[in-house]
Amino acid sequence: MAKILVVDDSDTQLYSLRKILESAGHEVITAADGEEGVEKAGSDTPDLILMDVVMPGLNGFQATRKIRRNPATKGIPVIFVTTKDQETDRIWGMRQGAAAYITKPVDKQTLLSAINETLETST
Numbered sequence: 730m731a732k733i734l735v736v737d738d739s740d741t742q743l744y745s746l747r748k749i750l751e752s753a754g755h756e757v758i759t760a761a762d763g764e765e766g767v768e769k770a771g772s773d774t775p776d777l778i779l780m781d782v783v784m785p786g787l788n789g790f791q792a793t794r795k796i797r798r799n800p801a802t803k804g805i806p807v808i809f810v811t812t813k814d815q816e817t818d819r820i821w822g823m824r825q826g827a828a829a830y831i832t833k834p835v836d837k838q839t840l841l842s843a844i845n846e847t848l849e850t851s852t
Contacts, residue, residue, distance in 0.1 A: 730754040734775035736766030738784040763787030767795045770802045782811040793825045806851045
């Protein structure tokens with residue numbers, strides 16, 4: 730299965746997403762904010778990143794732009810997992826280079842389907 734980096738400032742969300750991903754056989758790495766997410770994307774080379782948008786400091790959109798601009802990490806697919814559910818947010822997220830955009834609360838099957846589709850198309 731895949732090595733997935735989960736970037737979210739909520740311990741509850743990190744726990745919840747970790748449980749879903751590990752139950753599906755994925756290896757999980759976590760980061761508590763956008764800056765740490767950018768660092769771990771470079772150091773841990775995940776197969777995929779689940780990125781929250783609303784975080785202190787570097788938000789998910791900014792972190793994704795940094796990941797996309799770095800030659801070492803630009804190929805790592807990003808799926809936004811966020812409470813921001815407006816169509817403009819979704820469009821902006823996709824313009825940042827996201828492979829998918831999922832709103833919270835997360836439906837387990839929707840999330841796993843998006844992950845599987847993204848991993849299939851990125852390999």
